[in-house]
Amino acid sequence: MNDDSNNSTTSDRAVEVRRVLVEAAVVAVVGAVIAFAANAISPRGLALARNYFPSTTGESVRPPLMPLVAGIKANGLQWVDGNRAVRLFKDPAFREQRILFIDARDEEHYREGHIPGAYEFDPYHPEKEIATVLPLCQGAEKIVVYCTGGDCEDSQFAAIALRDAGIPNLKLFVFAGGIGEWMTNGLPVETGGRNSGAMRNADR
Amino acid sequence: MKTLRSTKNVWMAEMAGLLARWFLGAVFVCLGFSKALHPVEFLKLIRQYDAVHTPWLLNSIAAALPWFEVVCGALLLAGIAVRGSALLVTGFLVLFTWMVVHRALALQLGIPFCAIKFDCGCGAGEVFICRKLLENAGLILLSTWLLAGRGRRFCLRYRLTQHGA
Numbered sequence: 001m002n003d004d005s006n007n008s009t010t011s012d013r014a015v016e017v018r019r020v021l022v023e024a025a026v027v028a029v030v031g032a033v034i035a036f037a038a039n040a041i042s043p044r045g046l047a048l049a050r051n052y053f054p055s056t057t058g059e060s061v062r063p064p065l066m067p068l069v070a071g072i073k074a075n076g077l078q079w080v081d082g083n084r085a086v087r088l089f090k091d092p093a094f095r096e097q098r099i100l101f102i103d104a105r106d107e108e109h110y111r112e113g114h115i116p117g118a119y120e121f122d123p124y125h126p127e128k129e130i131a132t133v134l135p136l137c138q139g140a141e142k143i144v145v146y147c148t149g150g151d152c153e154d155s156q157f158a159a160i161a162l163r164d165a166g167i168p169n170l171k172l173f174v175f176a177g178g179i180g181e182w183m184t185n186g187l188p189v190e191t192g193g194r195n196s197g198a199m200r201n202a203d204r
Numbered sequence: 205m206k207t208l209r210s211t212k213n214v215w216m217a218e219m220a221g222l223l224a225r226w227f228l229g230a231v232f233v234c235l236g237f238s239k240a241l242h243p244v245e246f247l248k249l250i251r252q253y254d255a256v257h258t259p260w261l262l263n264s265i266a267a268a269l270p271w272f273e274v275v276c277g278a279l280l281l282a283g284i285a286v287r288g289s290a291l292l293v294t295g296f297l298v299l300f301t302w303m304v305v306h307r308a309l310a311l312q313l314g315i316p317f318c319a320i321k322f323d324c325g326c327g328a329g330e331v332f333i334c335r336k337l338l339e340n341a342g343l344i345l346l347s348t349w350l351l352a353g354r355g356r357r358f359c360l361r362y363r364l365t366q367h368g369a
Contacts, residue, residue, distance in 0.1 A: 020351070023288025023364050027279065031292075035271035036264075038240070046243050046267040051259040053251065060257040106244070124244045 052124055053153070054160045068151060072174050077159050080144060082185060085175045088144055089115065089187075100140045102133065103179070104147040104158035115146070115182060116190040116199065123157040130165065137167045149178025221354030224346045225280050231343065232277025232293065235327030239270035246270060249325030253307055270327075280350070283359025290350035297347060300326065301340045308333040 039045040046052075053061040055075050064071040072079045080088070093099045094117065101118035103110050107128075110120045119136065121129045137143050143162065147154035159172045175181075183189060191198045239246040247266035256262045273296070279289040304324045311320055318334035326336065349355075356362050 019363070019365060020287045020291055023285050024291040025288075026364060027276065027285050027288045027292055031272045031275040032268060034275050035268035038271040038274075039243070039267040042240070042243075044241065044243055046247060046263050048260055048263045048267060050263065052244075052247060052263070053259070061251055061259050061262050062257050063252055063254055 068176055075156055077174050079174045079176045082177045082181045098141045100143045102145045104145055104154040111192055113189040113191050116188050121158050123161050126161050143171050144173050144175050146175035146178045149180030218357050222357040225350055225355035228346045229277045229280030232273045236270045236273030238327040284361045285364045286362050287351055290347045294347040297340055297344045
């Protein structure tokens with residue numbers, strides 16, 4: 001009698017476990033379908049086939065194990081420090097758009113504060129600004145690309161995207177310190193859109 | 205008297221299960237949305253784990269995982285396929301916790317383990333590792349409790365298949 005009861009309990013438990021596993025599998029499949037559909041519909045969705053982390057070292061998306069400047073060089077790009085970036089900013093060629101500054105952060109961060117006169121070019125959404133930025137880059141002599149600074153690689157990705165679009169490598173310079181170094185040095189920052197007129201540290 | 209106390213205990217256990225289900229569901233919906241609304245940021249963070257090196261696979265994880273969390277959370281909130289959802293949530297939490305510990309150990313350069321602070325891509329910004337592990341342990345306990353059969357109150361459809369319910 002006891003054996004029968006034990007067998008029945010074990011069998012019930014096995015059925016219950018199987019039921020939960022099947023239920024989890026159904027939720028997993030339905031969840032995955034909904035998740036990919038939501039990504040496809042969302043305006044912020046990711047393009048699944050794109051490599052968002054391009055490098056000249058291959059198709060892998062492995063994060064760099066080397067310091068930022070070494071990574072810039074490994075990607076075949078040139079870099080500038082804060083002093084050189086300031087000299088380029090004060091160069092009369094900047095006013096004539098022969099020197100361009102490109103901000104490789106997203107719109108939200110760009111509007112919070114960017115180097116005055118810099119153009120927005122988010123490498124994760126290049127389609128938004130490429131039509132504006134590309135002709136200007138073609139006409140420029142030097143293009144300084146920057147992002148947040150620190151370990152931010154977005155300026156490199158933006159420079160690589162411009163290079164892939166046909167801009168000669170010799171024109172491209174990555175400002176490694178980025179907006180972080182710029183702001184730490186108390187240099188002028190423009191808020192809102194490009195040429196909005198809203199400035200911080202305008203006297204510097 | 206004994207029956208009354210027993211009924212009260214059952215009622216309290218049921219209500220605790222209900223609160224656990226709602227809490228876990230709400231946590232997953234909120235954290236899932238916070239990542240789904242900033243997929244590029246999430247993509248950059250999961251790249252730092254250096255676990256996936258193929259672009260389409262990394263993109264797929266970053267694109268789908270946040271919405272998948274929202275779906276699991278919504279199912280728990282509504283009380284649909286509760287144990288199946290709880291099983292998936294438990295699996296995710298165990299996997300995430302293992303990956304977070306692995307990354308924290310990689311970042312531990314001569315500082316105490318609990319002083320390690322980084323954005324683990326969990327949806328709540330930068331956190332101290334020990335706090336994150338405690339939070340995850342709590343969530344794993346809750347999801348395991350639901351998996352064991354708690355949280356049946358106010359469910360739209362506790363089981364997907366109703367045989368023997």
